[in-house]
Amino acid sequence: MNIVIADDHAVVRTGFSMLIDYQPDMKVIGTAADGRQAFDKVNELRPDVLLLDLSMPPGESGLFAASRITEAFPEIKVLILTMYDDEEYITHTFKSGAHGYILKNSPDDELISAIRTIYNGKRYIDPVLMDEDMERLLKNDQYPEHSNEPFNILTKRELEILPLIAKGYGNKDIAGMLFVSVKTIEAHKSRIMEKLELTSRPELVEYAMKKKLMDF
Structure with missing residues (x-):
């Protein structure tokens, strides 16, 4: 092989x-x-x-x-x-x-x-x-049932975008990294904040660090 x-x-x-x-x-x-x-x-x-x-x-x-x-x-x-x-x-x-x-x-x-x-x-x-x-x-092929865990709440694309936002990258930068439009990133960001019930970037950073998402 x-x-x-x-x-x-x-x-x-x-x-x-x-x-x-x-x-x-x-x-x-x-x-x-x-x-x-x-x-x-x-x-x-x-x-x-x-x-x-x-x-x-x-x-x-x-x-x-x-x-x-x-x-x-x-x-x-x-x-x-x-x-x-x-x-x-x-x-x-x-x-x-x-x-x-x-x-x-x-x-x-x-x-x-x-x-x-x-x-x-x-x-x-x-x-x-x-x-x-x-x-x-x-x-x-079943994931552990922890309803408050990000991998049960967010889509695969949202799991990619969240840590980039938390690290301080702007929408334009993230769009370039993932080969999508800025409007697509803005839409994903809004859905992430809504799903996780977050209201600010500091809250998102704290969440990403707590859930060990920063390396992703």
């Missing part, structure tokens, strides 16, 4: 490449340092699997990239690599269209197993993170 690796640290890309290329049925055909590069590499090389870091400052994050890539190339399997072990991150990740979620400190053989699992059409969650909610997510 052909694989692309996207991570902002060159040493991580090299280490994972060596591990994967050692496998008789796997080959790394490209690497990227952020989400935009990952999209371009996937578009150029059409790999079977994309290993994608969740947080790649200052470039486009893994969540944005996963969302764009799975929409444009639904046949490509995306495995998220991260140090974040929170349930909210996992749920956001799967809602963005990714197929697997593994911690960077997992054993080498676990990473290889994760790649083979999603390549064969199944979802994967790092065993360290498994609980009843995650079991349901794997088996039934």
